[in-house]
Amino acid sequence: CPCPLPHGDCALSRLLRRLLSARRSLEICLFAFSSPQLGHAVRLLHRRGVRVRIVTDAQYMGLQGSQIGLLRHAGIQVRHDQESGYMHHKFAIVDRRTLITGSLNWTTQAIQNNRENVLVMEDAEYVKPFLDEFERIWEEYNPVNYRFF
Amino acid sequence: CPCPLPHGDCALSRLLRRLLSARRSLEICLFAFSSPQLGHAVRLLHRRGVRVRIVTDAQYMGLQGSQIGLLRHAGIQVRHDQESGYMHHKFAIVDRRTLITGSLNWTTQAIQNNRENVLVMEDAEYVKPFLDEFERIWEEYNPVNYRFF
Numbered sequence: 001c002p003c004p005l006p007h008g009d010c011a012l013s014r015l016l017r018r019l020l021s022a023r024r025s026l027e028i029c030l031f032a033f034s035s036p037q038l039g040h041a042v043r044l045l046h047r048r049g050v051r052v053r054i055v056t057d058a059q060y061m062g063l064q065g066s067q068i069g070l071l072r073h074a075g076i077q078v079r080h081d082q083e084s085g086y087m088h089h090k091f092a093i094v095d096r097r098t099l100i101t102g103s104l105n106w107t108t109q110a111i112q113n114n115r116e117n118v119l120v121m122e123d124a125e126y127v128k129p130f131l132d133e134f135e136r137i138w139e140e141y142n143p144v145n146y147r148f149f
Numbered sequence: 150c151p152c153p154l155p156h157g158d159c160a161l162s163r164l165l166r167r168l169l170s171a172r173r174s175l176e177i178c179l180f181a182f183s184s185p186q187l188g189h190a191v192r193l194l195h196r197r198g199v200r201v202r203i204v205t206d207a208q209y210m211g212l213q214g215s216q217i218g219l220l221r222h223a224g225i226q227v228r229h230d231q232e233s234g235y236m237h238h239k240f241a242i243v244d245r246r247t248l249i250t251g252s253l254n255w256t257t258q259a260i261q262n263n264r265e266n267v268l269v270m271e272d273a274e275y276v277k278p279f280l281d282e283f284e285r286i287w288e289e290y291n292p293v294n295y296r297f298f
Contacts, residue, residue, distance in 0.1 A: 083264075
């Protein structure tokens with residue numbers, strides 16, 4: 001990237017731009033979400049009327065710095081796994097058309113300090129399996145299906 | 150997937166088949182590598198004369214169960230980061246043509262218990278940036294560039 005920003009800032013700004021292009025819907029499926037800037041952008045989209053749905057990992061969502069509580073407080077629907085394994089996906093889908101996926105969790109540590117990759121794809125052949133996976137686990141993690149006993 | 154295997158075994162078997170198709174080269178760039186089956190497959194490819202190169206994370210490669218020591222012992226070249234951030238990529242490239250990437254670390258925990266995604270792509274538009282990243286960090290992590298003092 002030829003831009004003058006430090007690499008992490010440049011990557012963050014490109015990711016923000018993609019997300020903020022959402023007009024109708026945003027599905028987010030993230031193991032860890034603690035970046036304040038990305039949390040702010042998602043709340044902004046929700047206020048603009050974009051339908052935001054988030055799936056995350058139960059063990060990570062309560063850790064210090066997690067954005068999940070703030071997102072829920074803003075009225076955004078969040079669901080989480082109920083398994084001992086991790087919900088380890090790291091993807092988002094903008095307007096059911098653009099898939100953003102890779103190794104990157106949405107954390108400041110990852111954006112600023114790690115070696116990471118993020119793919120942005122519009123080919124239906126790649127987007128559809130991720131949309132299907134989102135809808136599948138969105139239903140699976142519906143609180144009405146909780147097994148407390 | 151319609152096969153009769155449990156999901157994790159099916160995913161592992163599909164990944165193994167992709168890897169074992171390598172005839173000339175295999176680049177591996179992995180945060181965590183502890184799956185015995187995948188370690189075995191990589192050593193097999195090395196013995197068959199496939200050029201195997203591995204980049205991994207310095208903090209994770211020494212953890213109990215890591216395959217990295219066994220792979221080095223087999224004569225496979227391994228390089229690692231020297232940074233406080235994580236080398237968090239999870240991709241492999243078969244014969245410079247097939248990219249395998251996603252959220253999956255090559256660990257039994259991830260394969261058997263986590264929700265993960267793995268993309269397999271042959272489009273040069275996606276493969277080339279990953280090949281370029283591999284060559285860039287392969288050089289950057291060359292031991293001749295170590296800064297001990």
